[in-house]
Amino acid sequence: MNKKIMIVVYGGFFRGMGHVVRMKRMANELFQEGNDLYFYTNEQVCVEMLSEPQWYVHMVQESMAFLQIKQDIKKLNPDLLLIDVLHCDLQFLRSVKAFSGSARLVLFEEEREEACELADAVVNGIYGGFDEKHLQVHGTEYFYGAPYLLLDHEISRLKDTYEVRKECKKVVISFGGSDPRGLLLKAVSALREAGHLHILAVTGKASRIEEQIEAEHIQFIRHTDQLPARLAEADLAIVAGGMTLYEAVCIGVPSIVLSQVDHQAVTATRFAQKGACHHLGLGDLVDEKDIRCAVERLASSYFLRRSIHLNGRTLIDGKGTERVKNILIHLMNHHQKEHKDV
Structure with a gap:
């Protein structure tokens, strides 16, 4: 039975x-x-x-x-x-x-x-x-x-196949299923002029964001069940300090973190202390210019991205x-x- x-x-x-x-x-x-x-x-x-x-x-x-x-x-x-x-x-x-x-x-x-x-x-x-x-x-x-x-059950497979590429071309931005503080639009706006990067912005199932920033290099998609696969296609990710950060670290995607709430900031700080992500702090308090500078710094340095990748791989087995x-x-x-x- x-x-x-x-x-x-x-x-x-x-x-x-x-x-x-x-x-x-x-x-x-x-x-x-x-x-x-x-x-x-x-x-x-x-x-x-x-x-x-x-x-x-x-x-x-x-x-x-x-x-x-x-x-x-x-x-x-x-x-x-x-x-x-x-x-x-x-x-x-x-x-x-x-x-x-x-x-x-x-x-x-x-x-x-x-x-x-x-x-x-x-x-x-x-x-x-x-x-x-x-x-x-x-x-x-x-x-x-x-x-x-x-x-996600696909995480282990993606972890085994992900590689840091020499050139940073694609950035995936995701701030969870609801994004109550509207951090996705802040991050996308910060990269409005970054035409050399392809930006994929993923809005969550419960997100109330309606506005989209129009630019040839920016693509918005609504909720997807395939977010880990999307992350695995990225050279760099911008995420909150929740489950998506754990997924990105496990796969090995170099990540910049804007935390939504205090307990996420605690999580992201722990990862940052291990060299497994770059934590900018609570997203409400972060300026767009700081996001842009962090992206430019990591995108231009294969060494930094690979270092974050290697430091995170040992922390979560998926x-x-x-x-x-x-x-x-x-x-x-x-x-x-x-x-x-x-």
């Missing part, structure tokens, strides 16, 4: 779409193992991104989420509950835990102790730094570090999705689940 897996994931313009993208990747892996999947998400744009014929997608109102999924928990009797929600409401987590019976509960990118103690496992690929760390505390298993990042899939399968197959007090 197929195992039943319920996934709660939220995204949107202000939250971004990284959570949704990585849970869709995880779902694809779990579906290939013969499991039945049921998504619960908060906005129509997330429904559109998640919709596939092989699983179910339901939209919930965040304030009423538990009441809306309660009956499905009772009806489905799931084997596994995955929750990937930034600052997930603690009462929601407690209610789900109390009502879910023998289902294993797994949280993603969660640091709060009061939330983690409710889970059977916590996967912190982003918050855990570069090194792999696995520990168990009070019945909860923790998986920390870049080895548990849920990256196999985290497979690792996490195996962890989840092990959890579901482990029938002797100890009861945990809530």
Whole structure:
């Protein structure tokens, strides 16, 4: 009999779409193992991104989420509950835990102790730094570090084939699924006069950017599921400090980073200290001239681009999705689940 897996994931313009993208990747892996999947998400744009014929997608109102999924928990009797929600409401987590019976509960990118103690496992690929760390505390298993990042399954192949070219001709710009601070247009505007470069600007699924800067060397494309492949075609990337940065570093694409928020700045600073990217800081505070200068500096120096490429290659192997899939399968197959007090 197929195992039943319920996934709660939220995204949107202000939250971004990284959570949704990585849970869709995880779902694809779990579906290939013969499991039945049921998504619960908060906005129509997330429904559109998640919709596939092989699983179910339901939209919930965040304030009423538990009441809306309660009956499905009772009806489905799931084997596994995955929750990937930034600052997930603690009462929601407690209610789900109390009502879910023998289902294993797994949280993603969660640091709060009061939330983690409710889970059977916590996967912190982003918050855990570069090194792999696995520990168990009070019945909860923790998986920390870049080895548990849920990256696109194509990343490993692209990592093996990417090469830094002597001449820098193509720049890919991407600031995630929503880009709430409008950094993509700032970066493109900074390169308006860089006619010697081909600029590919990728807007996200939840992006509200309508304006496009017209120039022969600048091309805009709407959301693509093939962003890693686009990155692998680039000689240089300009990205935020989220999942796209991890993908670029893993592939080996020399990158300039404009962080959207403080926690991205922390991530980008860590990479920059390893020589794996060039971090300009919070994008709101960066001038267009600084972006242009950084691009000109890296584009004109094969040595600098190759140095960034080599420094990043050892930090992320791109196999985290497979690792996490195996962890989840092990959890579901482990029938002797100890009861945990809530």
